[in-house]
Amino acid sequence: MGLIDVSRIVMRDVLAVNEGEEVLIITNPGEVFEISLSLFNAAKEFKANPTILIQEPKDSLEYAERTVIEAIKSEPDVILSISEKKLGKDAYGLNIGYVGRDNRKYTHIFEKLLKGDRKIRSFWSPGITKEMYLRSVPIDYAVLREEARILAEILTKGKEVHITTEKGTDLWINVEGRKPLKDDGDFRKAGKGGNLPAGEVFISPAVGKSEGVIVFDGTLGLGGRSIIPKAPVRVYVKNGFVVRIEGGDEAKKLEDAIKNAEKMALEMRKEEYAKNSWHLGELGIGLNPRAQMSGKLLEDEKIRKTIHIAIGANYDNDAPALNHYDCLVWNPTVEVDGEKIMDKGNFTIF
Incomplete structure (x- = not known):
């Protein structure tokens, strides 16, 4: 079983991706990009509209790039974070904050959209490797x-x-x-x-x-x-x-x-x-x-x-x-x- 085979399982059994849905994949250069590309190709097979956005790896105390935050704000149907380390923090969210439809305050636009507004669905895989993906996902x-x-x-x-x-x-x-x-x-x-x-x-x-x-x-x-x-x-x-x-x-x-x-x-x-x-x-x-x-x-x-x-x-x-x-x-x-x-x-x- 290869990367594309596992990614098809993900699209079908984990995300239930539908035709025409927007899928945003946020990733880094290197091994995680290969996994992201297989998810991109699997999403296309399901007739979704995938986009890949690449930033440098971020640790748990670093900020995501502004363009990444803005892409999340576009509210795609599905957001996937396939990262070497972490997605990165949200500077505006930490210092000012977002209020969700549930009237709770969130420190990241991603959390607001997922938990506060319930507008997106997602999975995140910080530190994933190809070996791990092939072994533990199917x-x-x-x-x-x-x-x-x-x-x-x-x-x-x-x-x-x-x-x-x-x-x-x-x-x-x-x-x-x-x-x-x-x-x-x-x-x-x-x-x-x-x-x-x-x-x-x-x-x-x-x-x-x-x-x-x-x-x-x-x-x-x-x-x-x-x-x-x-x-x-x-x-x-x-x-x-x-x-x-x-x-x-x-x-x-x-x-x-x-x-x-x-x-x-x-x-x-x-x-x-x-x-x-x-x-x-x-x-x-x-x-x-x-x-x-x-x-x-x-x-x-x-x-x-x-x-x-x-x-x-x-x-x-x-x-x-x-x-x-x-x-x-x-x-x-x-x-x-x-x-x-x-x-x-x-x-x-x-």
């Missing part, structure tokens, strides 16, 4: 969506999640009143979007209510790049915030990345953003049956037998930050209100 999306539905239903009803591992993780996360989100590859309607490769259910912890210790023994996201730690990284959490990070060189790199986001927020005079640089912003549970450890967080956080915790901004937009650094925990035991849903990495619910 899966049975019907099965993935059913598993994600079951897991999201449990989290919707849940109040408290307890995560433990043999390496020392012992974390309590309050999720009462929070709504889980499904990255299940179902981006067929306006307002829907997520990663490709897909395959996770995730939820924002209640602000200020997580407690315990996390031992990260899988990939660490540092914003536009990721590393696999040689030794586990211990992160201590109190009242929802990271208060101490211990470990080797990788622990120092994670701490420095958070400090850089905090510093940038302070320079922008956004004290709330600076504070939330250290807040737990996400609990995610991997579901993709073909995802493998690649050192790229885009794929690694979808691996079955893992959960990931993000440090920084959350998805409920009540703890904004400039960073969102996902980090992995292998083979966890996960309980929701005392009922076990994972046992040492193995699901007990399906």
Whole structure:
């Protein structure tokens, strides 16, 4: 199976692209451009109207080019971000902001159109490679969506999640009143979007209510790049915030990345953003049956037998930050209100 074959699956099963629809593909030079070109050609086969826009790679603290932002403002039916690192931040959105039709404020025009106005549908693939695309994208999306539905239903009803591992993780996360989100590859309607490769259910912890210790023994996201730690990284959490990070060189790199986001927020005079640089912003549970450890967080956080915790901004937009650094925990035991849903990495619910 080649790139074009996988991209046809994407157009049909993931996006349900229709004749005449506008498809904007934002990418970078290099390997990601080859993937983007296959998506461009597949979209043409479905009689859509695709456009590719190329900018230099952007990390998580850099701004997208103005022309990219303006292209997004044209409100195409589908927007795809196939990037080496990240799409890039929106200067106007960060400093002034957009108000969506839902009357909520958004810091990026893309987020406003997707979540606030529900005018576009999308997927984004930061750090994707051809190998990852060929391996983890062509899966049975019907099965993935059913598993994600079951897991999201449990989290919707849940109040408290307890995560433990043999390496020392012992974390309590309050999720009462929070709504889980499904990255299940179902981006067929306006307002829907997520990663490709897909395959996770995730939820924002209640602000200020997580407690315990996390031992990260899988990939660490540092914003536009990721590393696999040689030794586990211990992160201590109190009242929802990271208060101490211990470990080797990788622990120092994670701490420095958070400090850089905090510093940038302070320079922008956004004290709330600076504070939330250290807040737990996400609990995610991997579901993709073909995802493998690649050192790229885009794929690694979808691996079955893992959960990931993000440090920084959350998805409920009540703890904004400039960073969102996902980090992995292998083979966890996960309980929701005392009922076990994972046992040492193995699901007990399906």
